[in-house]
Amino acid sequence: MKFSIITLGCKVNQYESQIMRETMLAEGFEHEPQYRNADIVIVNSCTVTSVSDSKAFKLMRRIKRENPDCITVLTGCMPQAFPDELENLMSADIITGNKRRGDLVPLINEYINERKRLVRINPHEDGAGFESMSISGFNERTRAFVKIEDGCNRFCSYCIIPYARGRVRSKSLSDIEAELKALANSGYREAVLVGINLSAYGNDIGGINIADAVEVACSVSGIERVRLGSLEPERMDAETIRRLSVQPKLCPQFHLSLQSGCDQTLKRMNRHYSSEEYMTIVDNLRKHFDNCSITTDVMVGFPGETEEEFSRSLEFVKRVGFARVHTFAYSRRPGTAADRAENQVDKRDKDKRSKIMIEKTEKLRHSFLKAQLGRVEPVLFEARRQDGLFEGYTKNYTQVYVKTDEDISNRLLDVRLNEVMGQGCRGDIV
Numbered sequence: 135m136k137f138s139i140i141t142l143g144c145k146v147n148q149y150e151s152q153i154m155r156e157t158m159l160a161e162g163f164e165h166e167p168q169y170r171n172a173d174i175v176i177v178n179s180c181t182v183t184s185v186s187d188s189k190a191f192k193l194m195r196r197i198k199r200e201n202p203d204c205i206t207v208l209t210g211c212m213p214q215a216f217p218d219e220l221e222n223l224m225s226a227d228i229i230t231g232n233k234r235r236g237d238l239v240p241l242i243n244e245y246i247n248e249r250k251r252l253v254r255i256n257p258h259e260d261g262a263g264f265e266s267m268s269i270s271g272f273n274e275r276t277r278a279f280v281k282i283e284d285g286c287n288r289f290c291s292y293c294i295i296p297y298a299r300g301r302v303r304s305k306s307l308s309d310i311e312a313e314l315k316a317l318a319n320s321g322y323r324e325a326v327l328v329g330i331n332l333s334a335y336g337n338d339i340g341g342i343n344i345a346d347a348v349e350v351a352c353s354v355s356g357i358e359r360v361r362l363g364s365l366e367p368e369r370m371d372a373e374t375i376r377r378l379s380v381q382p383k384l385c386p387q388f389h390l391s392l393q394s395g396c397d398q399t400l401k402r403m404n405r406h407y408s409s410e411e412y413m414t415i416v417d418n419l420r421k422h423f424d425n426c427s428i429t430t431d432v433m434v435g436f437p438g439e440t441e442e443e444f445s446r447s448l449e450f451v452k453r454v455g456f457a458r459v460h461t462f463a464y465s466r467r468p469g470t471a472a473d474r475a476e477n478q479v480d481k482r483d484k485d486k487r488s489k490i491m492i493e494k495t496e497k498l499r500h501s502f503l504k505a506q507l508g509r510v511e512p513v514l515f516e517a518r519r520q521d522g523l524f525e526g527y528t529k530n531y532t533q534v535y536v537k538t539d540e541d542i543s544n545r546l547l548d549v550r551l552n553e554v555m556g557q558g559c560r561g562d563i564v
């Protein structure tokens with residue numbers, strides 16, 4: 135039988151989809167890129183906002199409409215976070231959560247034999263270890279995501295993720311090393327370490343932290359670049375940053391989640407840092423990493439956010455001078471503390487603030503790109519674009535486009551960056 139997987143959401147979900155893909159292939163199923171032609175369609179869902187949920191609902195309906203005979207599987211964060219509501223809400227044939235990915239094939243076989251709808255969502259248990267999983271390849275040719283952590287203990291007041299993902303669990307250092315060695319043997323030169331709350335890596339093991347994971351990843355020969363996925367400002371102390379900075383393979387690109395630059399808003403969000411503490415981390419990163427890019431997520435219109443609080447947040451974002459900001463308007467998430475707050479911000483104000491934040495942060499992006507001009511940077515090339523230029527990324531994740539007739543994918547070449555072009559820089563191979 136042929137299967138298709140559609141992934142919604144973050145890099146951790148992309149990694150877990152790859153786990154499912156490899157499990158299905160190992161059991162003799164055949165991969166089919168087009169869900170319309172597949173016998174089994176698996177949707178790996180995200181539930182970070184209500185918008186993510188409605189995307190999954192719409193998608194499930196579309197799959198059933200366009201491929202009515204296929205077996206549909208809904209998995210991922212949405213069923214895990216809302217196990218009680220799903221039976222009524224979804225038209226999927228099999229509904230399962232984030233836990234026990236290894237049960238996927240037995241579930242599918244059970245459905246094939248009995249043709250009865252299956253709902254199997256295993257709850258997270260406190261104290262459970264990291265679910266053993268590793269991949270041998272990825273759908274991108276040059277860069278592989280490697281999940282080294284799952285879960286979060288933070289309970290930010292707007293976030294449902296700790297319910298969907300459970301508490302922090304970390305992959306052992308020896309498993310990280312083994313997985314990266316396998317990826318290097320398959321030809322991957324760049325690894326991105328990802329997690330739900332990556333900065334909390336090692337909390338559950340004790341005595342180790344994210345710097346230990348990076349040191350192990352960087353020690354694998356064949357892997358030439360190591361990147362970190364999204365980080366929380368948790369445990370990013372001066373000593374950790376110093377240890378990271380002596381790893382030459384670690385790319386100077388840090389996505390450090392901010393959410394708000396206003397201390398009062400941060401408090402209501404139940405984020406455990408102040409804007410000044412955040413700034414100290416940024417200063418430390420910049421002190422230790424030459425030409426590093428700091429990117430972030432910012433939420434506008436959180437319950438109770440006044441015009442003044444928004445202005446403070448905006449001023450702080452400008453002060454940091456982020457290389458890129460992902461702005462999003464607060465969206466209510468049933469089951470969270472922020473959803474129960476009475477002082478919800480009007481949609482018009484949220485839209486207005488989003489627009490202002492996006493405009494200002496686009497200028498910051500442009501300044502960052504302009505600051506890259508004239509530099510000669512090693513670029514790991516990935517693929518040819520539709521306009522004929524070849525594209526790749528510098529260590530600080532600046533997208534670079536060059537003109538060449540050669541196929542330079544998966545090659546690391548020095549490029550002089552000459553002009554800003556769209557969201558990246560155009561350059562010449564030197």
Ligand code: SF4
Nearest residue numbers: 286288289290293295
């Ligand atoms: S740190 Fe906060 S926002 Fe991030 S996953 Fe944990 S609870 Fe959610």
